[in-house]
Amino acid sequence: MTGKQQTVQGTLSAEELMAIHAYWRAANYLTVGQIYLLDNPLLREPLRLEHIKPRLLGHWGTSPGLNFVYAHLNRLIRLRDANMIYVCGPGHGGPAMVANTYLEGTYSELNPDISRDEAGLRKLFRQFSFPGGIPSHAAPEVPGSINEGGELGYSLSHAYGAAFDNPDLIVACVIGDGEAETGPLAAAWHSNKFLNPAHDGAVLPILHLNGYKIANPTVLDRIPPEELRSLLIGYGHEPLFVEGDDPSEMHERMASVLEEAFGKIREIQEHARAGSGGKKRPRWPMIVLRSPKGWTGPKEVDGLKTEGFWRSHQVPLSGLAGNAEHLRMLEDWLGSYRPEELFGEDGSPVPEVLSATPAGSRRMSANPHANGGMLRKSLDMPGLAPHAVQVSRPGERKAEATRVMGGFLREVMRLNGAHRNFRLVGPDETASNRLQDVFEVAGRAWMEQVLPEDTDLGPDGRVLEILSEHTCQGWLEGYLLTGRHGLFSCYEAFIHIVDSMFNQHAKWLDASRDIPWRHPVSSLNYLLTSHVWQQDHNGFSHQDPGFVDVALNKKADIVRVYFPPDANTLLCVTDHVLRTWDRINIIVAGKAPSWQWLSMDQARAHCEVGIGIWDWASSKGPSDPDVVMACAGDVPTVETLAAVQILREHMPDLNVRVVNVVDLMTLQPREVHPHGLSDREFDGLFTADKPVIFAYHGYPWTIHRLTYRRRNHANFHVRGFNEEGTTTTPFDMTVLNGLDRYHLVQSVIERTPKVESTGFRLKQLMETKLLDHYGYVRAHGQDLSEIRDWKWNALV
Numbered sequence: 001m002t003g004k005q006q007t008v009q010g011t012l013s014a015e016e017l018m019a020i021h022a023y024w025r026a027a028n029y030l031t032v033g034q035i036y037l038l039d040n041p042l043l044r045e046p047l048r049l050e051h052i053k054p055r056l057l058g059h060w061g062t063s064p065g066l067n068f069v070y071a072h073l074n075r076l077i078r079l080r081d082a083n084m085i086y087v088c089g090p091g092h093g094g095p096a097m098v099a100n101t102y103l104e105g106t107y108s109e110l111n112p113d114i115s116r117d118e119a120g121l122r123k124l125f126r127q128f129s130f131p132g133g134i135p136s137h138a139a140p141e142v143p144g145s146i147n148e149g150g151e152l153g154y155s156l157s158h159a160y161g162a163a164f165d166n167p168d169l170i171v172a173c174v175i176g177d178g179e180a181e182t183g184p185l186a187a188a189w190h191s192n193k194f195l196n197p198a199h200d201g202a203v204l205p206i207l208h209l210n211g212y213k214i215a216n217p218t219v220l221d222r223i224p225p226e227e228l229r230s231l232l233i234g235y236g237h238e239p240l241f242v243e244g245d246d247p248s249e250m251h252e253r254m255a256s257v258l259e260e261a262f263g264k265i266r267e268i269q270e271h272a273r274a275g276s277g278g279k280k281r282p283r284w285p286m287i288v289l290r291s292p293k294g295w296t297g298p299k300e301v302d303g304l305k306t307e308g309f310w311r312s313h314q315v316p317l318s319g320l321a322g323n324a325e326h327l328r329m330l331e332d333w334l335g336s337y338r339p340e341e342l343f344g345e346d347g348s349p350v351p352e353v354l355s356a357t358p359a360g361s362r363r364m365s366a367n368p369h370a371n372g373g374m375l376r377k378s379l380d381m382p383g384l385a386p387h388a389v390q391v392s393r394p395g396e397r398k399a400e401a402t403r404v405m406g407g408f409l410r411e412v413m414r415l416n417g418a419h420r421n422f423r424l425v426g427p428d429e430t431a432s433n434r435l436q437d438v439f440e441v442a443g444r445a446w447m448e449q450v451l452p453e454d455t456d457l458g459p460d461g462r463v464l465e466i467l468s469e470h471t472c473q474g475w476l477e478g479y480l481l482t483g484r485h486g487l488f489s490c491y492e493a494f495i496h497i498v499d500s501m502f503n504q505h506a507k508w509l510d511a512s513r514d515i516p517w518r519h520p521v522s523s524l525n526y527l528l529t530s531h532v533w534q535q536d537h538n539g540f541s542h543q544d545p546g547f548v549d550v551a552l553n554k555k556a557d558i559v560r561v562y563f564p565p566d567a568n569t570l571l572c573v574t575d576h577v578l579r580t581w582d583r584i585n586i587i588v589a590g591k592a593p594s595w596q597w598l599s600m601d602q603a604r605a606h607c608e609v610g611i612g613i614w615d616w617a618s619s620k621g622p623s624d625p626d627v628v629m630a631c632a633g634d635v636p637t638v639e640t641l642a643a644v645q646i647l648r649e650h651m652p653d654l655n656v657r658v659v660n661v662v663d664l665m666t667l668q669p670r671e672v673h674p675h676g677l678s679d680r681e682f683d684g685l686f687t688a689d690k691p692v693i694f695a696y697h698g699y700p701w702t703i704h705r706l707t708y709r710r711r712n713h714a715n716f717h718v719r720g721f722n723e724e725g726t727t728t729t730p731f732d733m734t735v736l737n738g739l740d741r742y743h744l745v746q747s748v749i750e751r752t753p754k755v756e757s758t759g760f761r762l763k764q765l766m767e768t769k770l771l772d773h774y775g776y777v778r779a780h781g782q783d784l785s786e787i788r789d790w791k792w793n794a795l796v
Helices: 013-036 063-080 094-104 106-110 117-125 157-163 183-193 225-234 247-276 323-337 368-374 399-413 435-438 471-479 493-511 545-553 567-577 600-609 634-650 678-686 700-707 730-735 741-751 760-780
Strands: 084-088 170-176 200-207 236-242 284-289 398-400 422-426 463-465 486-493 524-529 559-562 582-588 592-595 612-613 627-632 656-661 693-697 716-719
Touching: 013 094, 013 117, 013 247, 063 084, 063 170, 063 200, 063 247, 063 284, 084 094, 084 157, 084 368, 084 486, 094 693, 117 678, 117 700, 157 170, 157 200, 157 471, 157 545, 183 471, 183 524, 200 247, 200 592, 225 236, 236 247, 236 323, 247 284, 284 582, 368 471, 398 399, 398 627, 398 700, 399 422, 399 435, 399 524, 399 760, 435 592, 463 471, 471 493, 486 493, 493 524, 493 545, 493 582, 545 559, 545 582, 559 592, 559 693, 567 600, 592 612, 592 634, 600 612, 612 678, 627 634, 627 678, 627 741, 634 656, 634 730, 634 741, 634 760, 700 716, 716 741, 730 760
Parallel strands: 084 170, 170 200, 200 284, 236 284, 422 463, 422 486, 486 524, 524 582, 559 582, 627 656, 627 693, 693 716
Antiparallel strands: 398 592, 612 656
């Protein structure tokens, strides 16, 4: 019972207890060594200042608990042949994770220069949080890791993402009690409502209560024990408690509780897979481990409590250069683990320590699920032609682009249903975003009560919906990092909720590329819809296209951004991104009925290059234009073409070139982005000296940011979203932000020398049109008929 120390006898034999304790001591020693030591890795001579790192970095407080859990999970794996990975939520536990992977041998196998001897130990210690070495967190450099942990809150959603469609896998997820205070983690507890024991794996949450954050107590450690139990039961778990500070008793209790939890997991799965379960959510076990922060470290430093207090959070002993007593205390602390008993003459771990580790791919640091690219198989992809919108000439018909995409994704689901390696995630928006055709073959996953009137809801669903963008992102990241594929559909304005998670995943992919043993994983794909330019039911709060700007801060080789102008280009882009790896692909596309411009063959060719001149929309005159009308995005494309039509009617001698951009990254120079155009290619499209009126879906300065190195950048005038929004008509939104056809025509007149002096009447007419629009839309609540009924007229 929580709050009391239960005595469990007989779970461990005397030999097991000695081995597991020796392993734990060794892991703790290696952890402290990484934080402090530059040399003298086995204390074979008196510790001197020159053996100490000049900058002491890293975190000790959470590490002994992480090592304790790791040691006992290893025992369970050996005992039950469990297929298990370790998700480390406490972000600063990097030295502990490195220590365990070193003891298991995986670290040296992947990094032969870090050998399992004294020389290797010296390098292991030196490299930690050291220039040219490895980070302080459980980063991609750590074998077995799928959770970096530098930013807290994502471990549990990552764990569930890894468990979905992985029936034999158990994901042990250690959640720090500081991490448990974050919003993403709090929402992620509900992931068990979506996990089906019949075909999914299991997650074993281990809530590690060591009582403190950096300088404050933690909420879950301080609330009354029965309140904590009730909270965890309310989340749908059966909590099992391991509490204390005496190592021998804690080893016994942890071994017993882990066996109990494993037995419950297997019982749940066997019941579900025998056909007698799997339709109702079980009560999954979890473990609450309460142990002292900085366990086995210095109890007091300078007369102040350290072990079991926040002072042990980072580096308990600092200022060693000016404090000989601290240096002596560090030597005593390291010596308390008795390294001479743990490492042989050559510095390798002794057989007693090694006997506590699993073998081969059963080692958590060598489990292929934690290096998911090893397991990744390409999706079986449907053809595009059956889903194409038939377009014999531009602008002859309308279609809902994302509804067409939904039919394509339905076939992706169908073709890969047997493999169970593709999931669609989103915050309650699959149908709202017009992707509901997927429900014909894969409903929404749901392990709670289903009412007769519910639709597309049940335990076998493969669409994951929860109104938490954090949880959706975490699920998909865990799913991808363990070798599968997926797509995240979200309202454009609210994808910002996962800005930080996006950043962390981008950094993970970037770091992984430089690690030769990390295999490529499927790309993280976003569909951003219900976008800024069409918010019929919503207003200013739903109008923000700025996620692309966040994405562009990442390294060019990681990020791709696509603005398909119609349904067929959206199909081509979707097909492409689902075939890629080690990327983050962002697709921005509207869901409202919109004009269709390209046939499937034309769309393929356009998307292959990512940018191009639309000859059918451009003037038929000389090849050298007077002005370039560029556009990126579905609504900007419509407004650009409408502006071109006005110019053709009123200024037939003006030579207009229309350039449409699907792949935003083509605007960057080739030396900056692999999709970028050379300067010669860019000038071939946009000219070297003519005005460019660019209608862009998002914030105008994004285009300037991408093109500032180009020779003709000074002639670029970009119109886009200027943070003007409200609940209004789609066309009025473009007017409020100056993206509409009338403002575009005015921009052409103002910036094109050929018509600057002769275009006064047309410019005045455009002003009259804007005034007419202003009065009409506010009087009638809808756009003028000339806007509602507009069509592209190729004969003008």
